[in-house]
Amino acid sequence: MERIHNCYRPVRERVKDFAEVERRLSEKEVREQTARCMDCGIPFCHGAGCPLANHIPDENAAVARGDYKRAYELLSLESDFPEFTARVCPALCEAACCHQLDEESVMVRQSEKFIIETAFAKGWVVPRPPARENGLKAAVVGAGPAGLSAAVTLRRQGYAVTVFEQEQEIGGLLRYGIPYFKLDKQIIDRRRAILEAEGIRFFTGVKVGEDVSAEYLKRRFERLVLAIGTPAARDLKIPGRGKAGIHFALEYLGQMARGENRIDAKGKRVVVIGGGDTGSDCVGTANRQGARSVVQIELMPKPPAERSETTPWPAWPYKLRTSSSHEEGCERRWCVNSLEFTGGDAVEGVRTEKVEWEGGKFTPLPGTEETIPADLVLLAMGFTGVGAENKLVKDLGLGLTPRTSVLSRPEENVFAVGDCATGASLVVRAIAHARNAFA
Ligand SMILES: Cc1cc2nc3c(=O)[nH]c(=O)nc-3n(C[C@H](O)[C@H](O)[C@H](O)COP(=O)(O)OP(=O)(O)OC[C@H]3O[C@@H](n4cnc5c(N)ncnc54)[C@H](O)[C@@H]3O)c2cc1C
CATH class of the missing domain: 1.10.1060.10 (Alpha-helical ferredoxin)
Structure with missing residues (x-):
């Protein structure tokens, strides 16, 4: 078989x-x-x-x-x-x-x-409320996979758990990042009903740090969990960045779950900058909206077709990945550096050059400059942690790593879990990190 x-x-x-x-x-x-x-x-x-x-x-x-x-x-x-x-x-x-x-x-x-x-x-998936309450209260900030996992784990231990989420719905990037064609949002709503029946309370549309202070939560709850993800997207500060038609991937991908259609790829020549999964989600979304063409460019070289020797089994293999979105139509280019966004008020192209990656640095290849036509540019170049100026982190006086991941302070019962603590990663890792924090 x-x-x-x-x-x-x-x-x-x-x-x-x-x-x-x-x-x-x-x-x-x-x-x-x-x-x-x-x-x-x-x-x-x-x-x-x-x-x-x-x-x-x-x-x-x-x-x-x-x-x-x-x-x-x-x-x-x-x-x-x-x-x-x-x-x-x-x-x-x-x-x-x-x-x-x-x-x-x-x-x-x-x-x-x-x-x-x-x-x-x-009908086997039923609410599993705790056998007994422990009389303590836990506040979870952020209802992405890490926040939800922390909420479930603490609830099973008998905490009265309240989750605060700034968006109107729970799910974090499961809802406002990952497209419907990978994860239908009813799947999140179905789980929410079970979590509520277990006794977890959700307050959505509440931004902690603005609508309610983190200090207040710290005083009122015996445990405070930050599961705020990595909101700081990496920018591309090259000439022309201010032109209309250039957006961060999450502005674009989050629209459907918010019931918006401000950024529409219909009939447009789309350039996605960033060759990873977020970029691939932009490709799939742009094709569904009826883009005229989609080009995805990446600075790094094309990975090998098979598992690289640098990542032997059982490690996660470094190799070329072709997603279902790529199969739907997209030109992929590697070793491409972006120099400038061209056009008038609105973007009309991305001026690029080819580069060679050797010895840990990029060398431009002379005579390879080219302008890729673009009416819509989507920036999907990853995330840089919570950002050095994160208000919640400042208000609570928490430490940050050099990559602006949040450090827990267990002696004060303040815990950071998921992407905000580990750096941008995967759903399964965010869940596991939160679960293990309270095991
Ligand atoms: C476009 C995209 C596609 C992805 N696709 C995949 C995939 O296919 N598979 C995979 O495994 N991983 C994928 N990932 C990564 C994965 O989504 C994340 O690793 C995971 O969601 C992290 O979970 P989290 O709970 O730590 O953070 P998040 O999911 O980011 O959730 C953080 C939550 O905190 C809320 N929040 C932040 N600040 C506040 C505040 N002050 N007050 C209240 N609420 C606040 C946010 O609104 C958000 O809901 C993808 C990521 C992106 C960006």
């Missing part, structure tokens, strides 16, 4: 809508795929791959024999929100699967999706 590859809806069909691109595997397919698991003596998927340490070989065995209830029980031992990670996780576990040494890894992410969706359909 080989690994299945056609897990996505056909490109022609899916670019016409914002519904999830991945099709659901059938029960037969999932059972066959999980049966590929070798139940290795040392399960690297569980120990080295998954930050949550999910019991992957046991889950696989349970699915393969048709015992989905047991599979769900095993999955929920370590994973509070498998329905999120089963949709958006790059599956670090699969990169660490022993099958990587001889063939292709077991399909862990899709089988976890099957387990959790079966559990919801069968």
